[in-house]
Amino acid sequence: MLSSSLPAIRLCILGARSVTSSSRCCAAALSSFGRSSLAGTFPTSSPSLMQSTRTAANVATVESFSKEQLHPRSLKSSEPPTVPTIDFGSFNNVTGEGAKHVADQILKAALDTGFFYLSNHGVPQKDIDDMFELTKRFFAKGSAHNAKYPYNPEINSGYLGIATERLNPNSDEQEYKEAVNIPKLNGRTARKEDFAPELANNWELLTRFHRSAHDCLLRVLRAFGMGLQIPESAGGLDYFTSCHRYEESSADILRILWYPAIPADRSTKWTRAAAHSDYGSLTLLFQDSTGGLEALLRSGNHEPKWIPLPPRPGTIVVNTGDLMEFWTEGLVKSTAHRVVFPDGPAAHQDRYTIAYFGQPEDSTPLTTIPSEIVKSKVLQDAKTGNGEALFRGPTSMSQERAMTALEHLRMRLSEIH
Ligand SMILES: O=C(O)CCC(=O)C(=O)O
Numbered sequence: 314m315l316s317s318s319l320p321a322i323r324l325c326i327l328g329a330r331s332v333t334s335s336s337r338c339c340a341a342a343l344s345s346f347g348r349s350s351l352a353g354t355f356p357t358s359s360p361s362l363m364q365s366t367r368t369a370a371n372v373a374t375v376e377s378f379s380k381e382q383l384h385p386r387s388l389k390s391s392e393p394p395t396v397p398t399i400d401f402g403s404f405n406n407v408t409g410e411g412a413k414h415v416a417d418q419i420l421k422a423a424l425d426t427g428f429f430y431l432s433n434h435g436v437p438q439k440d441i442d443d444m445f446e447l448t449k450r451f452f453a454k455g456s457a458h459n460a461k462y463p464y465n466p467e468i469n470s471g472y473l474g475i476a477t478e479r480l481n482p483n484s485d486e487q488e489y490k491e492a493v494n495i496p497k498l499n500g501r502t503a504r505k506e507d508f509a510p511e512l513a514n515n516w517e518l519l520t521r522f523h524r525s526a527h528d529c530l531l532r533v534l535r536a537f538g539m540g541l542q543i544p545e546s547a548g549g550l551d552y553f554t555s556c557h558r559y560e561e562s563s564a565d566i567l568r569i570l571w572y573p574a575i576p577a578d579r580s581t582k583w584t585r586a587a588a589h590s591d592y593g594s595l596t597l598l599f600q601d602s603t604g605g606l607e608a609l610l611r612s613g614n615h616e617p618k619w620i621p622l623p624p625r626p627g628t629i630v631v632n633t634g635d636l637m638e639f640w641t642e643g644l645v646k647s648t649a650h651r652v653v654f655p656d657g658p659a660a661h662q663d664r665y666t667i668a669y670f671g672q673p674e675d676s677t678p679l680t681t682i683p684s685e686i687v688k689s690k691v692l693q694d695a696k697t698g699n700g701e702a703l704f705r706g707p708t709s710m711s712q713e714r715a716m717t718a719l720e721h722l723r724m725r726l727s728e729i730h
Pocket residue numbers: 353354570586591598600606650651652666668
């Protein structure tokens with residue numbers, strides 16, 4: 314499954330309420346749809362409404378970015394794409410050259426593959442270790458016990474047992490994993506009493522971890538604001554963070570996962586996590602040492618291949634989701650990925666991971682971001698016929714209302730339920 318088959322995020326609702334406020338991600342937010350709703354990951358299998366709603370480009374003459382910048386991989390030879398480790402330490406000084414260098418590295422990785430590893434990410438190692446310990450203790454209680462605190466689809470929260478989620482409904486593979494989704498702990502959605510005692514008794518750790526993962530998300534989003542050169546007047550570095558406020562309703566999910574060792578039952582076609590793309594803004598992934606994560610990456614003009622993304626000590630994996638691909642008109646990739654059973658003895662090891670799925674606030678409209686880099690790419694595509702060019706831009710919103718993050722979420726859910 315290729316990221317080019319990403320589903321419809323571009324959907325606009327013709328004739329609906331218009332948006333006349335400023336172009337800022339959050340400033341243009343519509344009225345709230347109430348409590349935050351469902352989140353996680355969804356398959357990329359539906360036909361692209363994006364294509365069906367595209368119109369001719371509004372061609373202008375902006376060409377300030379080189380072809381290499383805008384289509385970094387298409388010009389390269391057949392060498393396999395690399396997923397870099399980026400030292401995020403110097404991004405704290407957001408005004409210095411060091412920060413700019415980091416932001417450029419992040420953007421390049423997002424353009425190249427949609428994946429990168431981050432070291433010095435700022436989430437305390439002690440909390441990561443404690444979270445993995447908690448995750449192991451929790452799943453060791455057994456599925457019969459944990460099933461008493463089941464998944465609630467209304468708020469995308471709670472426990473999911475083996476083979477209850479199908480990240481790729483077009484595949485006949487079943488997913489050999491258990492998971493718990495924990496929405497943001499900001500007093501709006503998740504209630505302690507809905508979780509098993511092992512988790513409820515560690516609410517402080519969960520709250521702290523949620524917050525520090527979200528803080529990391531915000532820092533990476535600032536790097537995207539810098540890398541994509543969002544003008545100060547449109548929000549600059551805070552363009553994305555202003556619609557990812559922790560206190561507000563959004564569908565961010567902290568998910569703890571257990572992939573048990575390979576099952577004895579070979580009559581079922583098992584996998585760990587089927588191929589999918591993540592549908593939010595950014596995902597942060599904390600892995601144990603087992604491995605098995607793979608991304609579908611293209612080398613030059615060759616067919617894409619599944620490339621392993623083994624754990625690198627001291628790092629987390631970050632990948633850009635469907636909304637980032639949408640906001641940048643396909644410039645940034647939301648890349649298909651999966652988790653397979655490793656070969657050899659590692660197949661007989663359990664695997665634990667912790668994922669943080671970043672989502673914008675529910676009422677955030679899904680419009681193209683005000684970035685000259687994005688605009689140049691779209692205009693260049695329009696000239697060369699390379700891609701489905703459209704730069705709608707914020708000013709064209711007077712007759713169409715962009716779908717909101719929450720509406721998008723509901724649409725995705727309706728496709729899989
Ligand atoms: O557990 C992992 O390594 C990745 C899981 C994943 O991609 C997901 O749940 O969206």
